[in-house]
Amino acid sequence: MAGTGAQTDGGTDASILDVAERLVQTRGFNGFSYADIAQELSVTKASLHYHYPGKADLGRALIDRYAERFADSLAAIGAAEPSPSRALDAYANLYADVFAAHRMCLCGMLAAEYETLPDPMQEAIRGFFDVNEAWLAEVLTRGRRDGSLAFAGSSRETARGIVAGLEGAMLVGRATDGPAGFRAAARRLVRRLAGVQTG
């Protein structure tokens, strides 16, 4: 359930991040303001600036927390799912959970606005995708070795295709899909790209 922004503790910083995270995932980094957060938390904008002096600081903190949670989820999948094909299903489900919460992946959303973002945020976004691709590449390599997966080309480029497919499915699905079919579509996409062998 990574990336859906469950309230962590009761800390003020975390509450701010929770609200900001949801706003970025639904409206984009350029589509919300400190005023939006302040109103929702019934505090003043000045108070928010105490915790995160500038919007860039807030943005960087958002990505770091999101990436950390996502990495935890990947580690949990790795521990719980020794089968590569099952690990891929679980990976697709991470995205389906975000979509079901009527959100876009935080870093997918920020990738769209990439050119308008400060350097520290751009750097963190690249890091997020790199971690995802590296984790997937490892799963893919393992699956091809044990015969449960069959795909042409390198694990890394196949991993990149899977990330792209899932991010794109969320992006387009926001405009066209209901949440119903997304989970199945995401699984289908990943299995197809990874060449999951039936039986």
Next chain:
Amino acid sequence: MAGTGAQTDGGTDASILDVAERLVQTRGFNGFSYADIAQELSVTKASLHYHYPGKADLGRALIDRYAERFADSLAAIGAAEPSPSRALDAYANLYADVFAAHRMCLCGMLAAEYETLPDPMQEAIRGFFDVNEAWLAEVLTRGRRDGSLAFAGSSRETARGIVAGLEGAMLVGRATDGPAGFRAAARRLVRRLAGVQTG
């Protein structure tokens, strides 16, 4: 070469759309202002409001023109490429051309900001994806019938996966890829999802 925003004629309206299109494709609809366009064209903001009274009007005009161009490109591919697999390669190249121009697909970008956009723009964005999926579905159906393509599930859901894959590849690629590998990656993705039969 649809979607790269080549100057159509010398009309003022078209010039405004050309600049605005590039700004949306690189920075997003919420990432530019009338002032940006005015500066680039050396006119005043008031002059722009004469041509497009509100930003929503400008946005709708942008999508309509973009969708029209894209539809023309699809028709041209249909006329020039009787082979389904070659038509799919040409389709992937449409996206690669946009990416090579250091742009995101206009409607992919707007899909990210979907929740913040006025109804007329949302409607036009859905129309764009629907036309793309319908065109692809027809190609896929034809290819499966003649044996050149092999994929599980419906043509329509496979078409949706291809659009998602290409949009996502552009989205993520802006943050991670150089323009070099994108064309090959896009072709690989489409061929894999459509089950292009070798030989």
Next chain:
DNA sequence: GTCTATAGGCAGATAGAC
């Protein structure tokens, strides 16, 4: 840590002269 108050700038948009 949160507040009031405010600065300084930019957003989208309009009126009216030319």
Next chain:
DNA sequence: GTCTATCTGCCTATAGAC
């Protein structure tokens, strides 16, 4: 059609009291 001038409102951000 394009201009100058202006409006209103929101934006990010800061100073300083409590």
